[in-house]
Structures are given as structure tokens and as C-alpha cells.
Amino acid sequence: MTSRTQVPVATQTDRRRWIALAIVMAAAFMDLVDVTIVNIAIPAIQEDIGATVSQIQWIVAGYALAFAVGLITGGRLGDIYGRKRLFLAGIAGFTIASALCGIAQSPELLVTARILQGAMAALMVPQVLAIIHATFPPHEKGKVFGLWGAIVGLGGISGPLIGALLTHWNLFGLEWRPIFLINLPVGILALILGAKYIEESRSPQALRLDLVGVIVGTVGLLMLLYPLTRGEETGWPTWGFVTMFASIPVFGALIAYERAKSRRDGSPLIELSLFRVKGFSAGVAVQLAFGVVTGVFFLVWTLYMQVGLGWSVLRAGLSGIPFSVATTIAAGISVQLLIPKLGRKVLQMGALLMGTGMALYGWTANHFGQEVTFWQMVPALLVIGFGMGLIVSPLINAILAEVPLAHAGSASGLIHTMLQVGQALGLALTSVFFFGVLSETSSGGRSPFVDAFENTAYWLAGILAVIAVLMTALPAAAAPPQVDGPPQGLPTETEPAEVKIPVPAGR
Incomplete structure (x- = not known):
């Protein structure tokens, strides 16, 4: 049997914390690059697998939509089940989806793999800031977020450049496929090192997944983001504006439900x-x-x-x-x-x-x-x-x-x-x-x-x-x-990370 004991994150060695930071930063960089890297290879993809214009649009938009609508749920899952666990699950899924993108022989498979890739990124990415927040004490966060900003700057602009280079070099005669396959060694390495060096942390409160909130929130975000993402390409049809307007009462219902859920059991999405x-x-x-x-x-x-x-x-x-x-x-x-x-x-x-x-x-x-x-x-x-x-x-x-x-x-x-x-x-x-x-x-x-x-x-x-x-x-x-107590208006809680310490049977 096991019992849960709160152990301060500060007990981690300096070396382990900074290795963990490098791992989650690499994952964040990988996501930032994948948002834009595919745009460069669109002509080559279209010619190679015979994708239609609509399918090409979904190859681009499918990732963004799956990523956007899953972020809130992915972040909350980390609070409930452990940020390290969700980060590693996201990395594994993202790597598998990248492999499927790289070997796709049809537009339908590539679209499906891109949507899966975005969904896995939605599990992985929220854990990055959460792990940083839980791992580093306040006096070190300035340096850490400085590095984070540098990664954002590099990642936001590196996608087109990396995509251009990989497509231009035509590595091993694979044409556009290396823009996805390059994620495999990065993902596998991050998975192995992350399992070793990232410390687990989660909410000390007994939270449960708010399935109703997940469904309503996902529907609301899709109603808002799908028309916005596809509007220019589809000529801004009337149904798009109707759908966006209809998302307002959906979000209103979500807020009302989350308030009631918080009062009822303290586990809102x-x-x-x-x-x-x-x-x-x-x-x-x-x-x-x-x-x-x-x-x-x-x-x-x-x-x-x-x-x-x-x-x-x-x-x-x-x-x-x-x-x-x-x-x-x-x-x-x-x-x-x-x-x-x-x-x-x-x-x-x-x-x-x-x-x-x-x-x-x-x-x-x-x-x-x-x-x-x-x-x-x-x-x-x-x-x-x-x-x-x-x-x-x-x-x-x-x-x-x-x-x-x-x-x-x-x-x-x-x-x-x-x-x-x-x-x-x-x-x-x-x-x-x-x-x-x-x-x-x-x-x-x-x-x-x-x-x-x-x-x-x-x-x-x-x-x-x-x-x-x-x-x-x-x-x-x-x-x-940060101070020892919680911010005004928030419930009191324990802030250290959580680990499991074995307890001999019978004790």
C-alpha cells in the first residue's frame, strides 16, 4: 500500500530541475514549430498524395482546432492525474501521431493524424507551464521565464525555416515527410529523459474530471473557433456568423454550470x-x-x-x-x-x-x-x-x-x-x-x-x-x-509537489 506525503519541490537537485526544464522546453518548441511547419510543404503534399484544396485546409486547420479546444481539458487533467503523467502521455501520443503523418499515403490519413497530433499537443503543452510553476521557486522563475520567452521567439519563426530546409534537402528521397518525422527522435528522447528527471506534481485536493464541463466547453470552443479559422477560405458564409453568435449562450451556460459545480464538489473544469x-x-x-x-x-x-x-x-x-x-x-x-x-x-x-x-x-x-x-x-x-x-x-x-x-x-x-x-x-x-x-x-x-x-x-x-x-x-x-498563504479569494491549499512513499503492509 502507499500513502501520499507532500514533499517540497525545492528538494529536487539543481541539476534535475534544469534537465527537466530543458525537456519541457524542447516539447514546447516542437509544438510551436509544428503549428507552421506544414504550410511550407503544402504544394509538395498536394502533388504527392493528391490532396484536394479542402483536404489541404483541414491538414492545416485540423491541428489548430484540436489543439485549441483541448487545452483547458488537458490542463485540468494534469491537475487531477499528475502533470508529469499527462506530459509523458502527450509526448508519446504526439510522437506516434507525427509518425503517422510522416508515413501517410492518403489525404484522409494525414488529416486524421494531424487532428490526433493537435489533440496530443493539447495534453502536452499545458503541462509545460504547470511543471515550471511547480518545479521552480519564485526567485528562479525570472530566469526560467526568460528562457521560455526565448523559446517562444525561436519557435514562432523557426517552423517555416525548418520546413523550407527539410523540404529543400529532400532527405533520403522522402520529400515533405521529414517535416513530421523529425519529431520522432526528439519525442522519444523527451519521453525517456522526462520519465527520469521530471518530478510528479498534482493538486493536493481530491479533484475529479468534470465531464459535462468538458463537453460543453469543447462544443462552445468549436462553435467559435471553427468559423473563425475557416472563414476566409469559405467566404464567410452566414452559418459561420450564426454559429459564432450561438457560442455566446453556450459559454454562458458553461460559466453557470462551473459555478454550481464548484459549490457542489469543488471539481470544476x-x-x-x-x-x-x-x-x-x-x-x-x-x-x-x-x-x-x-x-x-x-x-x-x-x-x-x-x-x-x-x-x-x-x-x-x-x-x-x-x-x-x-x-x-x-x-x-x-x-x-x-x-x-x-x-x-x-x-x-x-x-x-x-x-x-x-x-x-x-x-x-x-x-x-x-x-x-x-x-x-x-x-x-x-x-x-x-x-x-x-x-x-x-x-x-x-x-x-x-x-x-x-x-x-x-x-x-x-x-x-x-x-x-x-x-x-x-x-x-x-x-x-x-x-x-x-x-x-x-x-x-x-x-x-x-x-x-x-x-x-x-x-x-x-x-x-x-x-x-x-x-x-x-x-x-x-x-x-508569492507568499505562504493563498491569494485573496482563493481557497487555502498545500503548495508542495506530491510523491508516493511506500509504507510496509500492516502499518
């Missing part, structure tokens, strides 16, 4: 009490708005370079290097050096810097037109990347700072879900900012993509200015120190 914590509620609102910006920018930027300017996939991918470098540097210094002195002003500076970079990029596109060179883009990309680096790390730190460890998985799932919803809204807004301008006549006989990109860049600059104002709702310190 969504821990609504988290929204009484100022840093969390304000932070997820900022995360939603920030998701809009990134959702618009990365899509429009790719179309501008590859279609509007006629750049090759590889050239367009390489152009993201200044952005990634700037994001990595800024993320590394923001939480450790700037936040202790300036608090939330660092995030506001980041939003204003990103907005300035967007405006500069818009001016660059207008001034140089289709003759613009990579080097002429570099100043704007450096400013945008540096601004983003000042946001991603401190924002996550601020959101999680007062979240009790019992609800770390639920909080992580909500954080990622808000980002996904924001990015879906961003994709919808491209119809106004970008695609709407493409139908207009451009001045000077240049490509309409130039005017569309310029218009989008200026709009994003304005949205980022609004985000800077929204950030005033964050706590002034941006990452308030």
Missing part, C-alpha cells in the same frame, strides 16, 4: 476563482489581445514576402532571423533585469516598441515597394522582435505569479486557450486589414500585396497601442512575490 486574482484576469485579457496581433502578423508577413515580393520559401524563412535574435535577447533580460526595476512598464514598453516596429515596417514597405531588400527590413524586424521579447516572458510570469499550484494546469490551459482564441480572431481580422485591400487598385502599378501589408502594419501598430493601455490593469510590479 475551469477554476473560476482564478479570475478574482487581478494579475491572472488582466493577464489573460492581454494574452487574448496579443494573440490577435501575432495571429495577423505572422500570416500576413509570410504572404507579403512569398506571394507579394515573390521570395523563395528559404529566403523568406531566413528573413526571420533578426526577429528571432531580438526576441531571444529581450526575453532573456526582461524578467531578470528590467522587471525588478520597472514592473509592468516593461510590458508597456514592449507593446509600444512592437507598435513602433510595425509602423516602421509599414513605412518601409511603402517607401521601397517591391524592390525592398532583406537589409532594409532588418531595422523594423529588430524593433518588433525586441518589443515582443519584452512582453512574452514577463506576461507569463505576471499571470502565473499568484496562481496556486493546485490549479497550475487549469491556469496554463486557460492561458494557452486565450492565445489560440486571439490568434483565431486575428486570422478573421486579416479579411479586413489585408485581404480587403488586395481587391483594391494599387498606386504606381505595384503589387497590391505591398499596400495590403502596409495597411495591416499600421493597424497592428494601433492595436498594440491599445494593448499598452490595457496593460495598466496588470499589477504594478508585474510579478508580485
Whole structure:
């Protein structure tokens, strides 16, 4: 028999904690890359397995939808059954799904494997922030989230570049398939090392899975996200707007049920009490708005370079290097050096810097037109990347700072879900900012993509200015120190991680 004893996470050796961090960071990077890596190989996939346009759209959208709708459930499952256990299950499933993608001989199998891959990522990804939150003490989280921000910066831009290189090299004559098969060694290694070095943690409360909440929440997210994700491709049909509008009462019913569920047995899918914590509620609102910006920018930027300017996939991918470098540097210094002195002003500076970079990029596109060179883009990309680096790390730190460890998985799932919803809204807004301008006549006989990109860049600059104002709702310190007691409005709980210690029979 066994009894559960609470052992502080701080008892882990420094070496084990940092190895565990490297493992979960590798998994997070793998997911970030897989969101965009497939876009580069679409022509090769279409030619090789004869996929229709609709099937190609599902190869892309299936992953995103399965990922987005499963995040909240995946995070809560980690709180209930153990974050390490769910992380390893997600890694294993993600690796198997990647193998199925790589060997797929038909569009139907590839679509199914991509949906499975997204669902497994939804189990895996929420555990990353939850494991970090449970593993590292508050005084080390600045350094850790600085590394997290660097991974986000690198992962967000690496997908197209890695996809371009793997497709161009045609390794072993496999053409597009290595973009999925590359996940196999990474996943297997993460599975083996994760089982050894990651410490288990879960909620000390006796939580149960809220199946009604899972069903209602999944239906609501699908009703909202499916029309947003497919809207531009399907011409924004009436049923899409009706479905999105109908999701509102579904979410209202979910909130009412979760409140009743919390009062009844304390095991809701969504821990609504988290929204009484100022840093969390304000932070997820900022995360939603920030998701809009990134959702618009990365899509429009790719179309501008590859279609509007006629750049090759590889050239367009390489152009993201200044952005990634700037994001990595800024993320590394923001939480450790700037936040202790300036608090939330660092995030506001980041939003204003990103907005300035967007405006500069818009001016660059207008001034140089289709003759613009990579080097002429570099100043704007450096400013945008540096601004983003000042946001991603401190924002996550601020959101999680007062979240009790019992609800770390639920909080992580909500954080990622808000980002996904924001990015879906961003994709919808491209119809106004970008695609709407493409139908207009451009001045000077240049490509309409130039005017569309310029218009989008200026709009994003304005949205980022609004985000800077929204950030005033964050706590002034941006990452308030954790205390022994719980945040105001949340139940008391034990925060250490949980391990099982064998007890001799009969005792």
C-alpha cells in the first residue's frame, strides 16, 4: 500500500530541475514549430498524395482546432492525474501521431493524424507551464521565464525555416515527410529523459474530471473557433456568423454550470476563482489581445514576402532571423533585469516598441515597394522582435505569479486557450486589414500585396497601442512575490509537489 506525503519541490537537485526544464522546453518548441511547419510543404503534399484544396485546409486547420479546444481539458487533467503523467502521455501520443503523418499515403490519413497530433499537443503543452510553476521557486522563475520567452521567439519563426530546409534537402528521397518525422527522435528522447528527471506534481485536493464541463466547453470552443479559422477560405458564409453568435449562450451556460459545480464538489473544469486574482484576469485579457496581433502578423508577413515580393520559401524563412535574435535577447533580460526595476512598464514598453516596429515596417514597405531588400527590413524586424521579447516572458510570469499550484494546469490551459482564441480572431481580422485591400487598385502599378501589408502594419501598430493601455490593469510590479498563504479569494491549499512513499503492509 502507499500513502501520499507532500514533499517540497525545492528538494529536487539543481541539476534535475534544469534537465527537466530543458525537456519541457524542447516539447514546447516542437509544438510551436509544428503549428507552421506544414504550410511550407503544402504544394509538395498536394502533388504527392493528391490532396484536394479542402483536404489541404483541414491538414492545416485540423491541428489548430484540436489543439485549441483541448487545452483547458488537458490542463485540468494534469491537475487531477499528475502533470508529469499527462506530459509523458502527450509526448508519446504526439510522437506516434507525427509518425503517422510522416508515413501517410492518403489525404484522409494525414488529416486524421494531424487532428490526433493537435489533440496530443493539447495534453502536452499545458503541462509545460504547470511543471515550471511547480518545479521552480519564485526567485528562479525570472530566469526560467526568460528562457521560455526565448523559446517562444525561436519557435514562432523557426517552423517555416525548418520546413523550407527539410523540404529543400529532400532527405533520403522522402520529400515533405521529414517535416513530421523529425519529431520522432526528439519525442522519444523527451519521453525517456522526462520519465527520469521530471518530478510528479498534482493538486493536493481530491479533484475529479468534470465531464459535462468538458463537453460543453469543447462544443462552445468549436462553435467559435471553427468559423473563425475557416472563414476566409469559405467566404464567410452566414452559418459561420450564426454559429459564432450561438457560442455566446453556450459559454454562458458553461460559466453557470462551473459555478454550481464548484459549490457542489469543488471539481470544476475551469477554476473560476482564478479570475478574482487581478494579475491572472488582466493577464489573460492581454494574452487574448496579443494573440490577435501575432495571429495577423505572422500570416500576413509570410504572404507579403512569398506571394507579394515573390521570395523563395528559404529566403523568406531566413528573413526571420533578426526577429528571432531580438526576441531571444529581450526575453532573456526582461524578467531578470528590467522587471525588478520597472514592473509592468516593461510590458508597456514592449507593446509600444512592437507598435513602433510595425509602423516602421509599414513605412518601409511603402517607401521601397517591391524592390525592398532583406537589409532594409532588418531595422523594423529588430524593433518588433525586441518589443515582443519584452512582453512574452514577463506576461507569463505576471499571470502565473499568484496562481496556486493546485490549479497550475487549469491556469496554463486557460492561458494557452486565450492565445489560440486571439490568434483565431486575428486570422478573421486579416479579411479586413489585408485581404480587403488586395481587391483594391494599387498606386504606381505595384503589387497590391505591398499596400495590403502596409495597411495591416499600421493597424497592428494601433492595436498594440491599445494593448499598452490595457496593460495598466496588470499589477504594478508585474510579478508580485508569492507568499505562504493563498491569494485573496482563493481557497487555502498545500503548495508542495506530491510523491508516493511506500509504507510496509500492516502499518
